[in-house]
């Protein structure tokens with residue numbers, strides 16, 4: 398029985414047997430957002446299959462509709478987008494509700510920044526505490542006017558948060574900008590602003606981040622170049638572009654696949670296949686780290702789907718060992734650290750992770766919240782300013798026996814649901830509703846693998 402709307406929905410996953418079966422995960426969230434945004438700026442009809450129908454992506458769809466795009470879904474699950482053309486976004490009549498989604502907010506701020514319109518962005522309590530100064534600074538340099546809500550100061554750098562109102566500049570001023578944080582959202586916001594800016598807009602990223610925006614902008618016909626130089630990747634977009642509609646097949650989300658992957662590694666005897674998972678090297682860092690910990694993960698049937706590398710993952714239960722995780726790979730698995738900490742809790746020995754300052758400004762402070770939850774489940778950890786040390790116990794199941802406050806963070810909720818599969822006493826999540834933002838089929842998929850869900 399499902400809870401009444403507005404009521405917390407507790408969740409507890411358990412299993413008495415190995416996980417087995419053959420599953421798929423929903424479409425990639427990053428690619429789904431970008432499909433809707435770029436389709437909404439193309440002239441003609443873009444068709445998308447495999448779109449993630451989670452709340453974050455639906456927030457992007459609603460915003461693009463509010464700015465003039467015609468977006469529909471047919472009974473076969475195919476999405477069709479009739480775009481307004483670059484430069485053609487209309488002023489939304491009401492505030493854009495971004496829900497829980499940082500990607501929607503920051504990328505759409507980029508789009509609005511070079512259109513002659515004003516938009517107000519609002520979000521839930523989690524999103525309203527996340528830093529927006531990182532996009533406000535470059536977009537203001539491009540001429541946008543932004544009035545944001547002051548948030549708590551971080552490291553003396555000040556902090557600006559939602560609600561905020563942004564008025565675009567037309568024409569916007571082309572920018573050459575070196576990213577001060579490794580963030581694909583900041584990079585993408587500037588490149589999207591550059592679409593309707595005369596001349597060349599350049600982003601320099603000293604540390605590479607996910608490259609879906611570059612791949613997809615080029616696929617839609619924008620003039621975009623990428624050079625590798627000593628200072629990093631230099632990405633230049635030539636503005637006042639005309640985008641051509643595309644047919645897009647969205648691959649399965651590696652960030653979602655991470656949950657059944659770790660579940661199979663930690664539940665004794667498990668043997669599963671996860672089909673059609675994106676393995677873009679800017680996203681696939683977790684696989685190599687888990688393999689280095691002794692995880693039995695094989696990539697089958699590697700292929701290319703719509704310009705993105707994809708594989709089927711064969712995952713078997715493994716005796717994991719703690720390792721030092723190289724910090725230079727952090728951007729390629731930034732959303733996967735919380736579930737890596739779960740794998741580490743079930744490994745033998747210490748897993749040491751550094752270079753994770755960005756985890757503190759996600760949907761929750763993912764270092765602090767994971768440390769607190771793991772300790773409540775009987776796992777020793779040491780919180781560092783930029784990371785976490787998890788002292789794995791190996792062998793037996795972890796103690797468990799805690800109720801976790803998921804803090805409006807979908808990945809925290811899924812992490813502790815997975816940990817509960819290898820715990821002696823149940824691990825309960827106070828409210829599993831945030832899982833709807835990125836992985837609406839998480840619970841049925843885990844049940845398909847053999848888990849039991851108590852609500």
Ligand SMILES: O=C(O)C1=C[C@@H](OP(=O)(O)O)[C@@H](O)[C@H](O)C1
Nearest residue numbers: 427500579580581582583731732
């Ligand atoms: O560009 C994107 O689609 C995303 C970039 C990452 O955020 P940052 O750019 O803040 O690192 C990631 O955490 C988020 O889930 C999705």
Ligand SMILES: C=C(OP(=O)(O)O)C(=O)O
Nearest residue numbers: 497498499500501732759
């Ligand atoms: C950080 C995430 O998303 P966003 O920034 O879009 O809210 C995430 O999905 O883990």
